[in-house]
Amino acid sequence: MHNAVQKLIVVAEDYPDLKADLNFRQLQSELTDIENHIQYARRFYNGAVRILNTRIQSFPHLLLAKPLDFKPAEFFEVSDAAARAAPILDLH
Numbered sequence: 001m002h003n004a005v006q007k008l009i010v011v012a013e014d015y016p017d018l019k020a021d022l023n024f025r026q027l028q029s030e031l032t033d034i035e036n037h038i039q040y041a042r043r044f045y046n047g048a049v050r051i052l053n054t055r056i057q058s059f060p061h062l063l064l065a066k067p068l069d070f071k072p073a074e075f076f077e078v079s080d081a082a083a084r085a086a087p088i089l090d091l092h
Contacts, residue, residue, distance in 0.1 A: 046076055049073040050075075052070075052072070052073055053072045056070045056071075056072065057072075
């Protein structure tokens, strides 16, 4: 998503009226904020998964985790190339 915002900013450079528009500047700011929130949430989740996976495999936590059948969680990763692709922005 970060690349999409960068491309949007580059496209805006070619359109001075668009770049100067208050709504467009607000959109840029909101997209950047959303990107930052998503990145933070992904890091937070992956950090929690790392802690869980470590604890259920180490003493004394494993004494409770094994009988209760705790399983390791998977990290959040974008595996599909289409999901990684930047959305197409048509500004015409």
